[in-house]
Amino acid sequence: MTLELYLWTGYIFIMGLFMGSFFNVVGIRVPEKISLLGRSKCPDCGHQLGVLELIPIIGYIFLRGRCKNCKSHISVKYPIMEFITGFLFAISFVFLHENMIEYILVIVFISLLVIVSVSDLYYQVVPDVVLLVFLPLLLGLRIASPVIVWYEGIIGAVIGFGFMFLMSIYGKIRFQKEALGGGDIKLYGLIGLVLGFNTIFISVLLAGVYGLLYFAILRPKNHYIPFVPFIALGSITAYFVGPYVNEWILNILV
Template sequence: MDNMLILLFFLLGLIFGSFFNVVGLRAPLKQPFVNDRSICPQCNHQLKWYELIPILSYIFQRGRCRHCHKKISYLYPLIELLTGLLFAFSYIKVGLNAEMMTALLFVSMLVIIFVSDMAYMLIPNNILLFFLPLFIVMRIIHPLDPWWSSIMGALAGGMIIALVILVSRGGMGAGDMKLFGLLGIILGFEKTLLTLFLSCMIGAVLGLVLLLLKVINRKQPVPFGPYIVVAAMTAYFFGDAVLSWYFNDLM
């Protein structure tokens, strides 16, 4: 039964991952994504159902549009696969309980933000506003212990990034500040601080690697959202173990 449910959540993740690609690419441009049919971004040809099968269509078409034969971004199958794996892992890690819906919503928002920030270096307000009431409701249904940790996390996340923006004069964006405020509702105070620390560490390490490999230069702007996404998922799924290891084994 467990294996069947894991497979089910994986398949659901593949399907939703395909949709999240569309949302992440259209939401920052305020383009409709619910009723409009998917099109090739190169030639604007309306895609058929068999061109929209997650991962398989990309493989069968050899990563190219069937009509204009231009390359399809590797991000499409990558996001589909990652979402499938994250949905399945959410079930494995959390199980079928009240927190499961929170986990799926959390993963969904972060995947969409990853796509939009990678594509436009922008975290859309309309996405954050959509998930805000959902996260508040989920934390009312399944509160943290203590319950006020969500409030402290939201305040700390937003205020710390606001301070960074003021001190660095634009080193981070307003989207990062709003995102951290939203993350605080789900993660709570301690895990929000852990997310901030991890995102800075991941950004510093990957930034150095990319500089050494000459993929980017020193003056080239790099989206910070993907680092926050990875750090937030790490804090959500493994934060208790990381904090316990730090405070009990290292302190």
């Protein structure tokens, strides 16, 4: 890596931290139908955050994880999502800086996944309005990007949506309750659009693996475990490693 690339990567990481902070706001406010224009404030006492308090990660450390006014606990999810966004923006730039259209596609994709993960973590919902906003953006960028042929993305969207729809029907029959939410099914349509039909099933597999590891290691006692963060993690991983996995499988078969 050149010095210029290091500097750009650092700048994008910082930008990603602030975007992650904004995505926290979007993911929390949209399900509650709250305007995105208002100042951030403590959910317990309504204290509006000052400039220093709004700085990603640093603000959380400065406040020691508590509201400056009422001393109520601030969820560690906020700085975690900020760091994840910054890291993913930066690492994607390292790999994709020579193809800016594909890079923009990926950071838009990451933005979607972070927002819906936040919504699922707090409200167990994937807002339709968020998916509708990102659909034309991802579709246009997938058509414009030369990395994969545009119709592979369309086929991937159909397969992603169709497969998860069938899985939801099977789960409902098998367990006599909703196994997958409608938002999860629609989300996989957009994931398939970005990944293409060659990689969508790797995303599904990795999401399941991450979910199983979470259960095996932490053994959570909650009845509901948000699955969208695992879908997001599996999809991002699949984007970067999927082509190598496909090549490995092809070499075995041939």
